[in-house]
Ligand SMILES: O=P(O)(O)OC[C@H]1O[C@H](OP(=O)(O)OP(=O)(O)O)[C@H](O)[C@@H]1O
């Protein structure tokens with residue numbers, strides 16, 4: 001079977017609503033952060049749909065024993081926010097996945113060359129290979145940042161098939177790069193946008209997600 005990367009754009013009115021709020025240039029940082037939190041919440045919810053490991057058990061209701069399916073707390077689950085802008089999605093993602101461990105990863109793009117470089121890597125030397133990883137990265141633009149993150153996870157034992165990416169907007173150059181290199185990857189995004197401008201910004205996009213989150 002030939003694997004092909006999958007990109008999901010969940011047709012959810014709340015996702016589209018908060019995307020519209022985040023895109024609006026007149027949205028102030030406080031409301032922008034709320035919009036990103038909500039996008040983190042609902043995109044993570046969608047990404048978990050057929051992904052979270054569960055276990056079968058029996059619980060006692062006030063009236064009778066009953067079969068129940070619970071999220072398996074023994075299976076390792078990790079959320080990786082890519083700093084800075086990925087932090088804006090973290091509260092929402094953590095609300096959906098309260099038991100997940102959080103491993104921060106800091107990346108910054110050179111504004112001239114658009115080369116991404118890592119300034120913070122909190123990954124352990126090796127992950128349990130069964131670990132499921134949800135990456136919070138609002139903007140997939142050239143794809144340089146996400147590719148470096150996937151390489152760092154791969155170096156520490158994570159198979160791309162165990163990774164789900166939550167992104168607010170995704171641009172074709174990033175998706176083409178990821179699809180060519182990571183056919184087993186799954187991406188959940190609110191929108192696939194048209195392309196990039198000459199500064200490497202996603203168009204129409206939502207501007208500089210890090211600056212808008214932190215008011216810088
Ligand atoms: O796909 P790429 O072309 O690599 O671009 C995407 C990255 O660019 C932005 O980060 P930025 O470097 O602006 O850092 P910030 O999150 O700290 O603002 C954004 O938050 C992504 O991480």
Ligand SMILES: O=c1cc[nH]c(=O)[nH]1
Nearest residue numbers: 141201202207208209
């Ligand atoms: O449009 C973009 C592209 C990269 N990073 C951002 O913050 N915005």
